[in-house]
Amino acid sequence: MSRANSTSSSQFGSFTAQTAGERRRRTNRRLGLLFWTLTGLVDLDPEPEPRFEGRGQAGPTLEIDNGVHSRLRGSSLEIREKEICEKGSEILSEQLDAAKMELKLKDKECERLLQVRNQLEQELEELTASLFEEAHKMVREANVKQAGAEKQLKEAQGKIDVLQAEVTALKSLVLTSTPSSPNRQLHPQLQLPVNRQVGGHNRNKSVSGVLPSPHGIDALPVQPVAKEDREMDSVLYAEFLMWKERPSLDRSSALMSRIYREDIAPCLSFTRSELSQLVQSAVENNSLTIEPVAMSALPMVKASATECGGPNDCRAAVETKCALSGVSRLCRHRIKLGDKGNYYYISPSSRARITAVCNFFTYIRYIQQGLVRHNAEQMFWEVTRLRREMSVAKLGFYLTEQG
Helix, strand or coil: CHHHHHHHHHHHHHHHHHHHHHHHHHHHHHHHHHHHHHHCCCCCCCCCCCCCCCCCCHHHHHHHHHHHHHHHHHHHHHHHHHHHHHHHHHHHHHHHHHHHHHHHHHHHHHHHHHHHHHHHHHHHHHHHHHHHHHHHHHHHHHHHHHHHHHHHHHHHHHHHHHHHHHHHHHHHHHHCCCCCCCCCCCCHHHCCCCCCEECCEECCCCCCCCCECCCCCECCCCCCCCCCCCCCCHHHHHHHHHHHHCCCCCCCCHHHHHHHHHHHHHHCCCCCHHHHHHHHHHHHCCCEEEEECCHHHCCCCCCCCCCCCCHHHCCCCCCEECCCCCCEECCCEEEEECCCCCEEEECHHHHHHHHHHHHHHHHHHHHHHCCCCCCHHHHHHHHHHHHHHHHHHHCCCCCCCCC
């Protein structure tokens, strides 16, 4: 009976120890998994202790020792589990605080970057607006400048066309006028007079002593036509040839010195000597302007007035003093010395003298520029003819317009 009791008690103790070992292993496995999750440690499951199953006197003592050991092991495991949980909670709280701090820093950084982005977007919009405004301004200025340049180009082209036409006309007049066959447009004094017919009959003043012809028409006596002859002066021609090698308006050459002394100076010598010197300088510099004066533009003075009806019921001409001679004459022209000078009213005689000198200088400049395609003898005779015009004009002879 006692043996049976001892056998049953030993079997119960072994079952109890086996149950406690399994429970301890499950607890250790759970703690190992938790601790591995929190700290990365390995499983703390110990080696299964050897079970001693046997019979005899040693059986109960081993079972008692195993129970005590299992109770001690369980309590240590519980303590260790608590420590691990506390340590894991501390680690988790620290990580949570660090994550919160990092999130706060990231939030601040995001706010700062958002402000920077908003500022950049605003600056970009302002810069885009200013660039568009500047571009529109530049386009407007370019359009205005282009319109002004096109307008100036058209005006310049028109002026160039007019100047080219004038130069072409002057070239044709100069190149087609020779002493042997002068151009009658340049020299109106060479045009033939036209007899006026009144009532279908020719009227001539020199008809006294002429018998009527059998046909009833007054026969005019045949007058011999006088032909102007000329002879070249060898001294003048030699001076001209020397000047032609280096044509200039300088008075250092013998030809120009002679012409200044014999023709130009006497022709431009007026009563008002100061104004005469200014006129001569303007003619030499090609800056003198002569233009006709409208009847309404003549100044009103207390000089003796000569009523002279004009076309289209225009105002009657009034006599005024010539600025060069100082004599009261009917001044139909005025001169200006330079672009910004004053206007001076001149008489027809003074105009003829100034025009003769201007014609001489014009032809000399044409020779100097190489526009005259004549030989030396033809040039010499044209210069001589222009000198004769100056001599005639200084004596008071001039042509007037008829009609």
